[in-house]
Amino acid sequence: MDVRSLLLFSALLRVLLIIYGEWQDAHMEVRYTDVDYLVFSDAASLMASGKSPYQRSTYRYSPLLAFLLVPNSIIHPSWGKFLFSASDLLVGLFIHTILELRKVPENLCTCALMVWLFNPFTFSIGTRGNCEPIVCAMILWIIICLMNGKVLQAAFWYGLVVHFRIYPIIYSIPIILVLDPHCFQYGLKPALSSWVGQGNSTQSIPSTAVPDSCGIWIAWTSMFTRARIMFGLISGAVFFAFTGLFFYLYRWEFLHEALLYHLTRTDPRHNFSIYFYHIYLHYEHEFSVVERLISFLPQFLIQLVLIICFAQDLPFCFFAQTVAFVAFNKVITAQYFVWFFCLLPLILPWSNMKLKWTGLSCILLWMGAQTHWLMWGYLLEFKGKNVFLELWIASILFLAANTFVLIKIIRYHTFSPLFQRLEFSSSDNDLGEGKKSN
């Protein structure tokens, strides 16, 4: 099946699901549509009538999202679902583009693409009205821009995506590191390292060919390259421009709901995080600074180590960071899984993990741990049984499963830096493999 057919078939599937969702919402007690979609729609409706979207309680997103959904009130309430599903398909297209740029064989590209397009979790999330596919599409577009040497574009979209959804801030340091002057010259298209078969690393010496500690030292001393400075300035300017604009329009309500809430969020209600029961048991008193720091330390340490070890292999670094970020977050909801599902196809061609039986065991263990948690969650929420302890143990088992799967993925991954070292001649104008980019 070629890419075009795959995308068309996926588009048809999503349209049918959206139509079915409308029918279910109208005829059944249990809605197909995500509760969040109703929140977005109400906020968009308020914005369309000139009011603040934050008059809608629990709307905790950028006003941009409400703006994108204004046609919900003008054209049809399903506009947003079509937009999110289109983003979902764009993610598929971008996955294929990235793998093609890295010379991955077509059959592997197609398989990787199918992992995204036909993942039941993925196609249900956009059709139910969740906005995460937009974020995923932006992140993959940033990778494509970097691969094509378009630093300014990458910086613009990066500033925008961090404004839209704060979590991509964790990618800032790897991006800065990957803009290594030995691999990346501002204004020139970088040389990409190609896929050379599973189990083999790329033939070129990665830019961290010297031991990691020296690579970091080189990176630190040559931190202030034009590419890095431009990326930092433009992305920062875009982030502050949008944040400033919406603060001017909506004041502290915007700042609190769209930004500060996410930075300080601690939810005592049950969720996949191992911290939920600890938070509930201590909710009557404020957490001390020490307690907050202790709970933040694992997250910080893991992110730091993953960046140091894998930054040059940018897609893999993004993937590992996202899995760890979600697993160690104080609040975990199912929609967060999309954040790393969209990056998984980018690393599969470089994995030596066989589906039988390591791959299958990882899939079954992860899904099993999740199902186990859901069972206790159902007994607590829908049957009124006091199973807080069992549910909390299930969340610890889920963390263990995430840890196991991540360790396996790291173990079987073939480290492959995104960019090759540029070959420099004695002449300043002759840059060997580097090509001019717009």
Add this chain to the structure above:
Amino acid sequence: MESWQHVQVHICRILGIQLIFLVGFGFCMSSSFVSCEVGRCTSNVGSTNQSLNIPPYFEKYITKSYFDKYDSLLDSDFLDFISHELFPGSCELLLDNLNLVLRLSVQQRSLIGDGSHRHLSSSFRFNIQSELIAELPIHFCEAIIIEKLPYGIFADPFELQHLLQRGVFMDAAVFGDTNLELPSVHSNRSLVEVHMDVDLNTFSRHKDGLEINIDLPLHIRYPPLEESGYSSIELGAPDLFMRCSIEAKSHNQSCLLMLKDNGVALGNGPVVWRVPSGIKAHARAVSIVTFISAILSTLSIVLTSVYYSSTKLCKNLKQS
């Protein structure tokens, strides 16, 4: 460059296909989108009085003015509000007559379902003296049911809106603390006002009298910690009102009647919601095990990352 062009062409194709489907879908769907939100519709009840000081009984929602005056819901304050602000005395004659013809005989209440999301099912029956009701100059009546929810129980205003769209209620609103996410410890009480259409003339011909049934979806907040692991929350009886539009000489007028239970007990006792709560005794062990688990997972991932990235690097160096 070719990849860029392909990407752009593909993007245009996908967006075009989606737009065609959307336009076609929009034409096919005939249902209208109701933009009326619970509690935010403009009032068109009875009077055309444009004065800013509209009496509470003229407001679309009679309890709205309570929350304009008070910050939180207290039973004593609410009783004062009912006595002094809801009944101005302009409809004494009608109210006295309605009191004679309409008497609450039975009320049944029960919680249906399990867990944190249940339905409060309420049933009220009134005896009607049909020969008198025809003499009253009544245009239209609506029953107003006020549920004063205790701490820890809340109604989702957006869920009520969905029910409104399906025609389950004539109208409904939630007042007070509508934050759906806070636990009991950090939240206040709320109140639900539900309006049901009542045609007294139709019911006057029914020998069993007037019956009103309400099925209200409610949800529980995380309760305070308990030694036993369960918390019991009692739901009190609702306040019932009948608001009728009557024909007067110059214009139509609204009159509000409070329907008292006349000492009729609840058919099956008070409604108690038993909800699981956290156990304080778990606190220390849970904190210790949580942080140990986090540390162990962290160390596993860190050591794996460092080991395998070093191993792969050495392998690369040897190959080069």
